[in-house]
Amino acid sequence: MGEEAGESEDQPREIAGDIQKDEKPGKISRTVKVLGWVSLFTDASSEMIYPLLPVFLTSVLGASAVFLGVIEGIAEGTASILKGFSGYISDRLAKRKALIVAGYGLSAVTKPFFAATDAVWQVLAVRFVDRVGKGIRTAPRDALISETTSADNRGKAYGFHRSMDTLGAVIGPAIAFLMMWLLRGQGNNAYRWVFLAAFIPGMIAVVLLVTTLREKKFEGKAKFPGLRLAGFDRNYKMLLLVVAVFTLGNSSDAFLLLRAQNLGMKAYLIPLAWMVFNIVYAGTSTPGGMISDRIGRKKTLLIGFPLYALIYIGFGFAHRLVYIWLLFAVYGLFYGLTQGCLSAYVADLAPAEVKGTAFGVYHMTVGVFSLFASVIFGVIWSSSKASGPSAAFFFGGALALVAALLLWRFCGECVAR
Numbered sequence: 001m002g003e004e005a006g007e008s009e010d011q012p013r014e015i016a017g018d019i020q021k022d023e024k025p026g027k028i029s030r031t032v033k034v035l036g037w038v039s040l041f042t043d044a045s046s047e048m049i050y051p052l053l054p055v056f057l058t059s060v061l062g063a064s065a066v067f068l069g070v071i072e073g074i075a076e077g078t079a080s081i082l083k084g085f086s087g088y089i090s091d092r093l094a095k096r097k098a099l100i101v102a103g104y105g106l107s108a109v110t111k112p113f114f115a116a117t118d119a120v121w122q123v124l125a126v127r128f129v130d131r132v133g134k135g136i137r138t139a140p141r142d143a144l145i146s147e148t149t150s151a152d153n154r155g156k157a158y159g160f161h162r163s164m165d166t167l168g169a170v171i172g173p174a175i176a177f178l179m180m181w182l183l184r185g186q187g188n189n190a191y192r193w194v195f196l197a198a199f200i201p202g203m204i205a206v207v208l209l210v211t212t213l214r215e216k217k218f219e220g221k222a223k224f225p226g227l228r229l230a231g232f233d234r235n236y237k238m239l240l241l242v243v244a245v246f247t248l249g250n251s252s253d254a255f256l257l258l259r260a261q262n263l264g265m266k267a268y269l270i271p272l273a274w275m276v277f278n279i280v281y282a283g284t285s286t287p288g289g290m291i292s293d294r295i296g297r298k299k300t301l302l303i304g305f306p307l308y309a310l311i312y313i314g315f316g317f318a319h320r321l322v323y324i325w326l327l328f329a330v331y332g333l334f335y336g337l338t339q340g341c342l343s344a345y346v347a348d349l350a351p352a353e354v355k356g357t358a359f360g361v362y363h364m365t366v367g368v369f370s371l372f373a374s375v376i377f378g379v380i381w382s383s384s385k386a387s388g389p390s391a392a393f394f395f396g397g398a399l400a401l402v403a404a405l406l407l408w409r410f411c412g413e414c415v416a417r
Contacts, residue, residue, distance in 0.1 A: 027153075028156070028157060028160050029148045029149055029157065030148075030214075031144060031145070031148040031213070031214070032145055032148065032149060032157050032160060032161055033160075034208070034209075034212050034213050035100075035141055035144070035145060035161060035213070036160060036161050036163075036164030036165070037164060037205075037208060038104065038205045038208055038209045038213075039161060039164055039165035039168060039205075040164045040165065040167050040168035040171070040205075041168060041201045041202070041204045041205035041208065042104055042107065042108070042165075042168065042201070042202060042205040043165050043166065043167075043168030043169045043172060044168040044169070044171040044172040044175070044201040045107075045108065045111055045168075045172065045198045045199070045200075045201040045202035045205070046107070046130075046169075046172065046198070046202075047168065047169040047171075047172030047173050047176075047274065047278070048172040048173070048175055048176045048179075048194055048195075048197065048198040048201075048271075049111065049114055049172075049176075049194070049195055049198050050172075050254075050274070051173050051176065051257055051270050051271045051273075051274035052176060052180070052191055052194060052195075052267070052270065052271065053114075053123070053127075053254065054068055054254040054255075054257045054258045054261070055257070055258075055261055055267050055270060056123075056191045057071070057120060057123060058258065058261075059267070060188050060191065061117075061118070061119065061120050061123065062120070063120045063123075064382065065255075065258065065378050065381045065382050066375075066378040066379060066381075066382050067120060067378075068252075068254060068255075068258065068378060069251070069252065069255075069374040069375045069376075069377055069378025069379070069381075070124075070374075070375055070378070071120070071123065071124050071127060072127075072251075072252035072254050072374045073252070073370060073371045073372070073373070073374035073375045074124065074127075074128060074371065075124075075127040075128055075130070075131040076131060076252065076367065076370045076371070076374070078128060078131055078132060078135060078367070078371075079131035079132065079134040079135035079138075079367060081135065081364050081367040081368060082132060082135025082136060082367075083134075083135050083138045083139040083359070083360050083363030083364055083367065084139070084357075084360035084361050084363065084364030084367075085360065086099050086103070086135060086136045086137070086138070086139050086140055086356075086360060087139030087140065087143065087356035087357050087358070087359050087360020087361070087363070088356065088357050088360055089356075090139065090140035090143060090356040091143075091353070091354055091355070091356040091357050095215070096140040096141070096143060096144045096215055096356070097140075097144075097213055097215040099136055099137060099140045100137045100140050100141050100144070100209065100213070101137075101206070101209055101210060102133075102136055102137070103133045103134060103135070103136030103137025103138070103140075104133065104137055104202075104205055104206050104209055105133070105206050106129065106130075106132060106133030106136065107130050107133030107134060107137075107202065108133075108199065108202030108203050108205065108206050109199075109202075110126055110129050110130040110133070111130070111195065111196075111198040111199040111202050112195070112196050112198075112199045113126045113129075114126055114192075114195035114198070115192040115193070115195040115196040116192075135363075135367075138359070138363055139356055139357075139359040139360040139363055140356055142158075142343055142346075142347075142359040143355040143356040143358075143359050144215070145157055145158060145161060145343075145347075146347040146350075146355050146359075147216075147355065148216075151348070152293060153293065154289075154293065154344040154347055154348065155288075155289035155290060155291070155292040155293035155297070155340055155341060155344040156286060156289045156290045156293055156340075157289070157344075158289050158339075158340035158341075158343040158344045158347075159285045159286040159287070159288055159289020159290060159292075159336075159340035159341075160285070160286050160289070160340075161340070162281075162282075162285035162286075162289070162335075162336070162339050162340045162343075163282050163283070163285040163286045163336075164282075166278050166281040166282035166285060166335075166336075167278075167282040168201075169274075169275075169278035169281070169282070170275050170278040170279050170282055171201075172198075172201070172271075173271035173272065173274045173275040173278065174271070174272075174275050175194075175197070176194050176271040177268060177269075177271040177272045177275065179193060179194045179197065180194060180267065180268040180271065181268050184268060232349070232350070232351070232358065233349065235349055235411055235412050236346075236349040236350065236358070238406075238410045238411045239345060239346070239349065239362075239407075239411055240361070240362065240365050241406060241410070242403050242406045242407045242410075242411060243342070243362065243365055243366060243369075243403075244365050244368075244369050245399055245402055245403040245406060246305065246308075246399060246400055246403035247365070247366050247369035247370055247373055248369045248372060248373050248376070248399055249312075249373065249395060249396035249397070249398065249399025249400055249403075250308075250370070250373055250396060250399075250400075251373045251374045251376070251377030251378075251392070251396060252370075252373075252374040252377070254374075255374075255377055255378075255381065255389075255392070256315060256328070256331070257270055257273070257274065259315055259318070259324070259389055259393075260273055260321070260324045260328075262389065263318065263319070263320070263321050263324060264321060265321055265324065273324065273325060273328050274328070276325060276328050276329055276332070277328040277329065277331055277332040277335075278332060279332065280329050280330075280331075280332025280333055280336065281332035281333075281335045281336050282332075282336075283332075283336065284332065284333055284335075284336025284337060285335070285336040285339065285340055286340075287336070288300070288336040288337040288338070288339075288340055288341060289340035289341060289344065291337070291341075292340070292341035292344055292345075293344075297341050297342075297344060297345035297348065298345075298407060298408075298411055298412065300337060300338070300341045301338060301341060301342070301345075301404075301407055302404055302407060302408055303337060304334055304337045304338035304341070305338075305400050305401070305403050305404035305407065306400070306401065306404055307330070307333070307334050307337070308334050308338075308397070308400045309397040309398070309400040309401045309404075310330075310397070311327055311330055311331050311334060311397075312393045312394070312396040312397035312400065313393065313394060313397045314327045314330075315327055315389075315393045316389070316390035316391075316392075316393035316394050316397070317390065343359075346358055346359055346362045347359075373396075376395075377392045377395070377396065378392075380392040380395055
């Protein structure tokens with residue numbers, strides 16, 4: 001798998017997780033559990049805002065579908081591009097926790113500013129800063145999970161983390177739904193009260209992270225190869241290509257929520273629909289990761305990508321709200337099956353000394369193509385007079401099938417490292 005660094009005194013550092021796993025065989029490590037709880041509170045904070053934001057932008061501030069795509073594309077694209085650099089820095093400095101704390105902290109302090117916005121450009125600015133925080137923390141966090149988890153338990157560990165993260169995404173919309181129902185006489189101010197309340201779980205996550213996360217030091221002499229792909233094998237590079245193609249058709253989920261609104265879903269029910277998605281996602285993430293441990297990452301993704309295509313085609317054809325509820329549930333199954341698997345796949349293919357960089361480049365690839373995906377989706381949505389949103393969803397489904405074909409033809413499994 002690529003060329004290894006030299007021997008003897010130039011021998012690469014041993015990552016703490018490779019020689020000092022803080023887990024028993026088959027068990028979830030303490031580090032993964034702590035990061036899971038941190039993600040739970042952070043996602044509860046973010047998901048109090050996220051399902052309401054498309055409606056707030058379009059109905060309250062008057063933004064168009066194209067501008068919604070621009071906001072989501074810039075926000076998510078910026079976050080994922082930054083993940084590449086944060087992963088590289090964490091490898092170079094041999095430190096993860098400082099970047100993780102900085103990222104979660106920045107996201108937490110931005111939440112109250114959503115409540116103060118009264119123009120679409122202000123939402124763009126706040127969303128941008130919020131996603132910068134995500135960009136800083138994600139790659140070091142994913143690398144730390146890999147370093148404290150054995151290779152044969154990796155899918156389960158990433159699946160557990162996604163489950164906790166997504167459980168927060170169940171709690172957040174539930175709180176938002178309850179607040180929107182209780183404040184339904186407040187008009188547009190109801191949105192702002194929900195945005196303001198999102199600050200509380202975000203700060204709980206930061207305090208938990210600072211006080212409970214322990215970072216083991218890297219051992220041995222470091223020989224860091226730098227930010228480049230020369231040290232990665234063909235399977236990793238082909239996985240990046242597959243992810244790029246898939247992501248180009250994987251627009252922001254804000255469009256799914258907008259689709260629900262267009263079909264007549266009331267604003268206070270939208271967080272509930274998003275909660276249905278996240279309940280299924282949380283419940284299937286750990287089993288999904290365990291399936292990938294058992295049958296392999298590639299086979300698991302070859303089930304997931306065609307499922308995504310069917311879901312997007314379903315959103316394109318849907319004409320009644322009952323179908324939207326069902327599609328959100330199946331969409332949660334897709335995420336539960338694939339997200340932990342993809343992270344474990346990257347960890348399997350990455351050389352031990354550059355796992356942060358590997359996750360960073362992976363997330364950067366997602367980010368660059370996410371930037372284009374949401375803009376393209378918004379343009380297709382707005383410009384297709386005859387088919388309306390359907391054409392945009394069919395486009396996303398078609399690219400998922402192309403990604404599955406590329407994965408089947410060009411990617412292989414790898415002996416986990």
